[in-house]
Amino acid sequence: MGKNIREDQERWEKTTLNKVLTKAKEREAVFKTTSQIEMERLYTSLDTDDTDYCRDLGFPGEYPFTRGVQPTMYRGRFWTMRQYAGFATAEETNKRYKYLLDHGQTGLSVAFDLPTQIGYDSDHPLARGEVGKVGVAIDTLKDMEILFDGIPLDKVSTSMTINSTAAILLAMYIGVAEKQGVKAEVLQGTIQNDILKEYAARGTHIFPPLPSMRIITDIFAYCKDHIPRWNTISISGYHIREAGSSAVQEVAFTLTDGIAYVEAAIKAGLDVDSFASRLSFFFNSHNNFLEEIAKFRAARRLWAKIMRERFGAKRDESCMLRFHTQTAGCTLTAQQPDNNVVRVAFQALAAVLGGTQSLHTNSRDEAFALPSEDAVTIALRTQQVIAYESGVADMVDPLGGSYALEVLTNEIEKKAMEYIEKIDSMGGAIKAIEAGYIQQEIGDSAYQYQKEIEAKKRIIVGVNQFQVKEEPLQNILRVSPEVEKYQREKLSRIKKERDQGKVKDALAVLKKTAEGTENLLPPILEAVNAYASLGEISDTLREVFGEYRES
Numbered sequence: 048m049g050k051n052i053r054e055d056q057e058r059w060e061k062t063t064l065n066k067v068l069t070k071a072k073e074r075e076a077v078f079k080t081t082s083q084i085e086m087e088r089l090y091t092s093l094d095t096d097d098t099d100y101c102r103d104l105g106f107p108g109e110y111p112f113t114r115g116v117q118p119t120m121y122r123g124r125f126w127t128m129r130q131y132a133g134f135a136t137a138e139e140t141n142k143r144y145k146y147l148l149d150h151g152q153t154g155l156s157v158a159f160d161l162p163t164q165i166g167y168d169s170d171h172p173l174a175r176g177e178v179g180k181v182g183v184a185i186d187t188l189k190d191m192e193i194l195f196d197g198i199p200l201d202k203v204s205t206s207m208t209i210n211s212t213a214a215i216l217l218a219m220y221i222g223v224a225e226k227q228g229v230k231a232e233v234l235q236g237t238i239q240n241d242i243l244k245e246y247a248a249r250g251t252h253i254f255p256p257l258p259s260m261r262i263i264t265d266i267f268a269y270c271k272d273h274i275p276r277w278n279t280i281s282i283s284g285y286h287i288r289e290a291g292s293s294a295v296q297e298v299a300f301t302l303t304d305g306i307a308y309v310e311a312a313i314k315a316g317l318d319v320d321s322f323a324s325r326l327s328f329f330f331n332s333h334n335n336f337l338e339e340i341a342k343f344r345a346a347r348r349l350w351a352k353i354m355r356e357r358f359g360a361k362r363d364e365s366c367m368l369r370f371h372t373q374t375a376g377c378t379l380t381a382q383q384p385d386n387n388v389v390r391v392a393f394q395a396l397a398a399v400l401g402g403t404q405s406l407h408t409n410s411r412d413e414a415f416a417l418p419s420e421d422a423v424t425i426a427l428r429t430q431q432v433i434a435y436e437s438g439v440a441d442m443v444d445p446l447g448g449s450y451a452l453e454v455l456t457n458e459i460e461k462k463a464m465e466y467i468e469k470i471d472s473m474g475g476a477i478k479a480i481e482a483g484y485i486q487q488e489i490g491d492s493a494y495q496y497q498k499e500i501e502a503k504k505r506i507i508v509g510v511n512q513f514q515v516k517e518e519p520l521q522n523i524l525r526v527s528p529e530v531e532k533y534q535r536e537k538l539s540r541i542k543k544e545r546d547q548g549k550v551k552d553a554l555a556v557l558k559k560t561a562e563g564t565e566n567l568l569p570p571i572l573e574a575v576n577a578y579a580s581l582g583e584i585s586d587t588l589r590e591v592f593g594e595y596r597e598s
Contacts, residue, residue, distance in 0.1 A: 052093055064088075075504075080338040081496065082293035084458050090450035098453060103348070107443045109363070111351040113344050113456070114444040115402040116367040121440035125153075127405035128430045129206055131373065133158030133183035134417045135530045137193035140183040144198060146420065152427055154236075155198070156206040156407060158182035159216070164251040166212050166585025169534040178531035181417070182208075186538045187580050191219040192226060201229040205236035206281070206371065206405070211253040213240040214262050214568060215584050218575040221274070225576075237278035237327055237371070240266060243304040243476055244283050246595070247485045248290040253585060256477050258592035262567060263308060264315040267322045269568035278327040280308060281371060284346075288331035289377045291493020294342045295459055297331060299466030300476075300485055302350055306467070307476040309358055319358045323365035332394040332401075333375045339394070340446060341455035343370070343401025349460050353467075372398035373407040379414040383509035384520055387411040392429050399433055400446055406430055416523045538580065545578040553577045554587050561591040 078086040087094075098104070105111055108118035117123065130147055132155075133140045144155055159182040162174035168186045169178045178184045185191060195205075200223065209216045217238050221231050242259040245252040252259065263280065270279045284292075284301035292300065305326065312322055330346070332339050350368035354360040374394035379387045388411050395408050408426040410418030418426065434440055446452050466488075470479045479485050499505040506512045553574040560570045567588075574584050 052091055056089075056091060056093070080294065080455070081333065081335050082295040082338065082459065082462065083495075084295075084338070084455065084462070086451075087454075090454055092450060094450055095453045098457075103457075104447065104453075110355070110366055111348045112367055113348045114447050116347070116369055116404070118443075120402060120443040121399070121434070122443065125434045125440060126399065126403055126430075127154040127204060127371075128152050128427060128434075129154035129156045129204075129371065129405045129407055130423055130427055131156040131158050131208065131407045132418075132423070133160075134181075134524065135179040135183065135526050136534060137183055137185065137190040139179075139530075141194055141196055141198075143420075143423075144194075147423070147427065148198070148203075150424060150427060151431060154204040154206065154405060157194070157208065159207070159209055160184045161251070163216075163581060164209060164212065166215075166253050166582060166589070168538055168580050168582030169531065170538055171582055175531070178534050179526050184530070184534045185216065185219070185581060186534065187541050187578050188219050188222045188575050189537070189541050189578065191216075191223045195220075195223050195227075199229070200224045200227055201233050203235075206239075207236070208239045210239055210242050210245050210249075211251055211259070212581060212585060213238045214266055214571050215575065215581050217266065217277075218568065218572040221572060222575050231274045233276065234274050235276045237281045238266070239283060239329065240280040241283045241304065241329075243307060243480065244286050244300075246480045246597075247287065247300065248292075248489060249286045252595050254588065254592040255595045256481075258561075258588075259595075260307075260311045260477075261315075264312045264317070265566045265568055267312050267325075268315070268317060269566055270325065271317070271322055275325075277325065278369075279322065279325045281327045281329040282308065283329040285329050285331045285373055287489060288333060288375065290489050291377075291496060292489045293492045293496075294333065294335070294338050295462040296466065296488060296492055298342055298346045298349065298459060299463040299470075300489075301328060301330070302346065302353065302463065303467055303470045303476045303479070303485075305350065306353065306357070309354075310475070313358070319354075319360050320362045320365050323354060323358075323360055324362065324367070327404075328368055328370035330370050330372050330398075330403075331375050332372050332398040332403075334378050334390065334394065336393055336397050337452060337455055338459070339397040340401045341452055341459055343372075343398070343403065344444075344447075344452075344456045345459035345463065346370070347402070348456070349463060369404045371405040371407070372401075372403040374398070374409045376409055376413060379409060379411075380507065380510050381414040381520075382514065383517065384411045384414065386509050387414070388425060388429070391426060392433075395429055396433055396437070396439065399439060400444075402444065412520060412523060415520055416525065419522050419524045421522065541578055542580070549577040550574070550579045550583070553579055554583060557584065558587050558591060561588055 107115040161177045282305045284297040288297045347368045351366040354366040374391045410422035410426040412422045473479045557570040
């Protein structure tokens with residue numbers, strides 16, 4: 048059979064193909080994906096001859112999960128439609144959440160402002176000008192109570208994009224649930240809690256790597272016993288991709304970080320099968336449609352192998368890579384913003400065909416500001432059209448078996464594994480980050496991508512080709528400077544009204560715990576419930592752990 052196809056292909060190349068090529072050359076001499084994977088003109092079964100179906104693909108819901116982590120995928124239930132939202136105050140964001148839930152969103156995703164992300168209260172000098180700008184400002188438990196007012200936490204799944212201060216925000220969420228009469232064991236959601244990518248690609252770290260890893264493994268241990276349905280980490284390739292990595296690097300560096308977290312948890316005394324099923328991932332969905340679908344499938348298979356072969360995980364659930372996807376913010380353009388709706392639709396479709404568990408679709412105006420209500424509605428409707436109208440959710444892994452897709456899946460897995468082996472030889476993710484290796488690789492890839500755009504080898508519609516004269520976009524969401532004043536006054540009022548002795552005692556216990564080895568979550572919870580502020584709790588930990596400074 049293989050010989051017949053090869054002979055037939057050679058005949059086709061000499062006759063049918065050659066006849067066309069002698070009249071007209073192809074658009075490019077070589078076609079490459081964003082990961083510089085060379086794409087052949089045509090793929091046939093010859094290119095997947097060495098694929099063993101059961102070993103390499105398998106069935107959905109079974110190891111190595113190439114075709115999906117659930118046997119029925121979207122035939123049973125659609126992915127969670129989770130729009131990342133948060134701006135200004137808890138009051139304003141609460142209204143946006145209720146609006147999105149009323150329009151069919153099925154999960155919440157909290158964006159926090161920069162001061163909240165790096166452990167400063169709204170009244171801190173370094174917070175000036177940033178309060179409520181890129182997300183909601185959260186200073187105390189009172190803000191979280193307002194944020195989720197009227198939203199029953201036993202009925203929604205909430206994702207919180209927070210890293211350095213993840214333990215504090217998780218404690219506040221538990222605090223709100225207690226006030227609503229909801230037990231922690233029924234809470235569902237995710238905290239991002241992925242500090243390694245902050246050192247490599249984003250920069251909202253507070254503490255040095257070792258205490259940061261301790262906080263993360265403390266969260267693993269606490270959630271295992273108290274919030275068993277909570278995803279304790281969302282190991283994020285999204286920001287690695289936004290910083291300029293290729294698809295291969297996104298998979299490689301994300302899984303390398305995942306390996307570091309698993310190793311840290313095992314070193315802290317946890318059994319791999321006791322926490323691994325609550326690890327989740329977060330990927331970007333970029334423009335190269337087939338490469339993106341293949342990326343998700345390759346990441347799933349590679350992680351399954353790592354968990355079983357490297358860490359000896361015995362439970363299938365420990366080997367499942369479950370992931371949230373956000374369409375690529377870095378691909379949105381200020382020129383011809385309506386084009387962003389089209390880009391987002393293709394990126395979202397790639398995520399669905401790749402088997403995502405939840406999805407955020409960016410809004411058309413995000414190259415200018417946080418999304419307006421109209422723009423976020425279109426973004427949500429994009430997901431709903433894919434889910435209810437396109438038909439792609441009616442079968443599992445509908446592109447599985449495509450020669451081109453399987454070749455790309457194999458290539459991405461192979462190249463990502465080469466990176467992982469290189470980082471292993473350097474001593475692991477933390478060493479590679481400290482040596483600047485990962486940052487350099489991402490920087491080189493970003494430079495290559497930009498060069499291709501400037502040379503017009505990569506066309507961005509409306510930017511380097513098909514430009515038009517256009518009027519500035521109207522109705523952009525702007526956060527009022529009054530938000531900062533309001534937030535500072537609210538914080539001041541809470542600090543005056545709370546039991547100061549209780550706060551002082553809770554922070555003293557937290558400091559003592561940080562100096563020792565006990566789990567940090569219980570004293571953080573005590574401090575949060577006493578209305579100690581996020582800044583006060585962070586400062587207490589800063590006193591013990593110090594702050595990380597890039598060398």
